[in-house]
Amino acid sequence: MNLLSVEHLNVNFHFKKRELTALIDVSFNLKRGERIAIVGESGAGKSILGFSIVNLIGKPGYIQSGTIKLENKDITKMNLRQLQEIRGKRIAMIFQDPMMTLNPVITIGDQLVETIRSHTKINYKDAKNIAIEKLRNVQIASPERRFDQYPHELSGGMRQRVIIASVLLLNPDIIIADEPTTALDVTIQAEILQLLLAICRDNGVALILISHDLGVVSKVAERTLVMYAGQIVEEGPTLEIINDPQHPYTQGLLNALPQMALPGQRLNQIKGSMPSLAERPSGCAFHPRCPYATDKCRTQQPEFIYSGVSSVACFMVEDMLSEFSQDDEGSL
Amino acid sequence: MTHPLIQISGLEKTFSSDTGWFGKWRLPGRKGRGKTDQIFALNGVNLTIYQGETLCVVGETGCGKSTLARSIMGLDEPSAGEIHYLDQRIDHLNNRQRMLFRRRMQMVFQNPYASLNPRMTVYQTLSEPIAFHNPQLSRLDVDEQVETLLESVGISANSSDRYPHEFSGGQRQRISLARALSVEPEFIVADEPLSALDVSVQAQVLNLMMDKQEEYNLSYLFITHDLAVVEHFANRVAVMYLGRICELANTSTLFSAPKHPYTQALLSAIPRLDSTAADPIRLIGEVPTPTEKPIGCVFQARCPYANPRCYSETPDMTLQSDGSSVACHAIEEGRL
Numbered sequence: 001m002n003l004l005s006v007e008h009l010n011v012n013f014h015f016k017k018r019e020l021t022a023l024i025d026v027s028f029n030l031k032r033g034e035r036i037a038i039v040g041e042s043g044a045g046k047s048i049l050g051f052s053i054v055n056l057i058g059k060p061g062y063i064q065s066g067t068i069k070l071e072n073k074d075i076t077k078m079n080l081r082q083l084q085e086i087r088g089k090r091i092a093m094i095f096q097d098p099m100m101t102l103n104p105v106i107t108i109g110d111q112l113v114e115t116i117r118s119h120t121k122i123n124y125k126d127a128k129n130i131a132i133e134k135l136r137n138v139q140i141a142s143p144e145r146r147f148d149q150y151p152h153e154l155s156g157g158m159r160q161r162v163i164i165a166s167v168l169l170l171n172p173d174i175i176i177a178d179e180p181t182t183a184l185d186v187t188i189q190a191e192i193l194q195l196l197l198a199i200c201r202d203n204g205v206a207l208i209l210i211s212h213d214l215g216v217v218s219k220v221a222e223r224t225l226v227m228y229a230g231q232i233v234e235e236g237p238t239l240e241i242i243n244d245p246q247h248p249y250t251q252g253l254l255n256a257l258p259q260m261a262l263p264g265q266r267l268n269q270i271k272g273s274m275p276s277l278a279e280r281p282s283g284c285a286f287h288p289r290c291p292y293a294t295d296k297c298r299t300q301q302p303e304f305i306y307s308g309v310s311s312v313a314c315f316m317v318e319d320m321l322s323e324f325s326q327d328d329e330g331s332l
Numbered sequence: 333m334t335h336p337l338i339q340i341s342g343l344e345k346t347f348s349s350d351t352g353w354f355g356k357w358r359l360p361g362r363k364g365r366g367k368t369d370q371i372f373a374l375n376g377v378n379l380t381i382y383q384g385e386t387l388c389v390v391g392e393t394g395c396g397k398s399t400l401a402r403s404i405m406g407l408d409e410p411s412a413g414e415i416h417y418l419d420q421r422i423d424h425l426n427n428r429q430r431m432l433f434r435r436r437m438q439m440v441f442q443n444p445y446a447s448l449n450p451r452m453t454v455y456q457t458l459s460e461p462i463a464f465h466n467p468q469l470s471r472l473d474v475d476e477q478v479e480t481l482l483e484s485v486g487i488s489a490n491s492s493d494r495y496p497h498e499f500s501g502g503q504r505q506r507i508s509l510a511r512a513l514s515v516e517p518e519f520i521v522a523d524e525p526l527s528a529l530d531v532s533v534q535a536q537v538l539n540l541m542m543d544k545q546e547e548y549n550l551s552y553l554f555i556t557h558d559l560a561v562v563e564h565f566a567n568r569v570a571v572m573y574l575g576r577i578c579e580l581a582n583t584s585t586l587f588s589a590p591k592h593p594y595t596q597a598l599l600s601a602i603p604r605l606d607s608t609a610a611d612p613i614r615l616i617g618e619v620p621t622p623t624e625k626p627i628g629c630v631f632q633a634r635c636p637y638a639n640p641r642c643y644s645e646t647p648d649m650t651l652q653s654d655g656s657s658v659a660c661h662a663i664e665e666g667r668l
Contacts, residue, residue: 041530041531041532041533042530155618156393156618157618158618185392185393185557185619186392186557186559186598186601186602187392187597187598187601187612187615188392188618189601189603190600190601190603190612191612191614193603194611194612212530212531213603214531214605215560215602215603215604215605216603218603218604218605219603242605252532253531253532254605256531256532256534256535257531257560257605258535258538258560258561258563258564258565259560259563259564259604259605261564263563263564263565263583263584264542264564264565266539266542266543267535267538267539267564268535269532269535269536269539270532270535271536273500273502273503273530273532273533274530
């Protein structure tokens with residue numbers, strides 16, 4: 001059974017004069033203990049999707065239609081009290097910048113204890129013990145001393161560890177990590193990724209990793225969703241997506257990486273840039289940048305189709321597949 | 333490789349926190365003045381940049397790579413050491429003397445949102461340096477140059493009356509590059525020019541930089557933390573740690589046979605697409621803040637191979653058999 005299933009999710013932003021669409025018909029499932037990644041460039045809607053899952057979209061944004069089911073309970077229809085039961089306890093979030101997430105004027109220990117005590121009836125001493133235990137779990141040296149320190153006394157990597165500890169306090173089923181290592185150096189990034197991976201594996205926590213870095217994704221996630229202009233354009237096992245991308249956008253994204261070209265040679269760039277929400281192209285949103293675009297792509301929206309192991313929303317792949325199956329019939 | 337363009341020797345830069353009035357203020361209940369905090373950003377950097385080459389400087393946050401770039405450009409005055417441009421010494425120049433060099437060396441900054449004046453149109457941004465450095469040019473000539481410049485970086489000339497906020501990040505970074513190229517420099521310092529951009533746009537800017545290098549025989553000092561870009565773009569790589577260069581080598585040599593323990597850890601930490609790559613080498617702790625002048629090797633605290641000598645004696649850069657230079661006692665002694 002699916003732990004989380006998002007179906008036909010549409011998120012809009014409502015302004016006085018116009019309505020902007022941020023997410024269009026997004027559907028995906030997450031099983032217990034599964035690690036998935038959402039990949040895309042800035043403006044693709046990956047963070048909006050992350051926020052929507054815990055219904056944190058603030059005005060002027062709102063969930064226009066669709067369902068987000070956490071074990072058959074629809075998050076989109078919950079009131080604030082029900083949401084507070086879920087946020088943190090069932091689904092926890094890790095954000096990009098640890099300095100922004102931690103309160104600078106409260107000690108780390110008090111922030112952790114506050115989190116525990118706001119969700120469970122427990123005295124300060126017991127809560128403190130749990131907090132120190134969790135700090136030890138994320139490999140923070142001398143957690144008793146760190147407990148009384150303020151966020152500014154810690155380095156960036158250490159702060160992100162504290163955040164991960166705080167997320168673990170309530171033993172959530174799902175962790176949503178929104179670019180958790182983007183603000184960190186490579187050596188620290190590698191450590192934090194290993195930690196996150198180990199924690200998810202050991203505790204059977206499902207992970208939704210939001211990232212723009214395909215290298216990071218390939219280290220952590222089992223399954224990957226590629227987003228472009230508010231839509232999922234490709235979904236499949238991470239290795240499959242990296243080794244055999246189907247959608248022209250995924251292909252372009254991978255080909256644009258410096259390691260894909262010979263040293264000193266020109267890189268394979270994708271022309272143009274991601275459209276803004278207000279200037280969404282008709283038909284397939286990728287068609288102005290797509291080398292294979294046809295008239296059909298300019299007018300019609302491609303459906304999500306299943307091709308082998310991954311699913312793709314692209315007319316070219318669809319045509320290729322139907323030709324393929326016709327050939328098969330002919331030969332029979 | 334041809335002639336050395338820039339030679340840096342023994343460059344040091346110390347930042348002191350005692351410059352503001354607040355630090356001199358006597359707070360009630362506190363005796364004496366506040367303690368001066370010093371940050372030793374550069375601790376004796378020796379580096380040569382050759383004509384027409386791309387030298388990448390890599391390192392983690394706080395290793396002094398941006399300070400190095402700013403010192404070369406004269407934006408920060410070095411505390412000690414010398415910088416030579418061809419055969420002229422260019423540190424400690426006053427503004428008037430530096431003007432001659434401003435034409436020859438330019439800089440592209442990290443954040444294209446902050447480095448373009450939001451109140452100037454693209455035309456104003458680009459025409460100002462052209463008109464300033466070429467007072468003999470007529471208005472029409474300047475217009476024409478701005479137009480060709482914009483077209484050459486892939487931005488249509490009829491958008492020259494638009495303001496920076498009307499462009500995307502990649503376009504802005506291309507305008508920054510156009511501004512740097514407007515005075516026809518020989519040398520461009522690029523301080524993390526790609527880090528604010530998306531992957532597909534990064535490729536566009538990097539391609540443009542390579543095209544321009546070929547066109548004008550430019551030399552680049554390229555500062556970055558993205559090792560994939562380095563592997564693709566650089567001729568030579570300098571790895572920095574706590575204000576010192578710990579390894580300097582040709583790109584292919586560095587990536588195939590990294591020698592310094594720090595370089596090895598850094599390279600192993602890159603998240604690569606192929607899943608077969610080995611686990612990253614774990615370093616103990618994080619980059620310390622250099623509030624004290626380091627004694628011995630700068631990497632001692634995190635190095636798995638450190639011995640007493642590393643804590644007392646500073647390793648010098650020594651030339652290796654494959655042409656790379658490494659500053660490490662362990663390699664010198666054959667322990668590694």
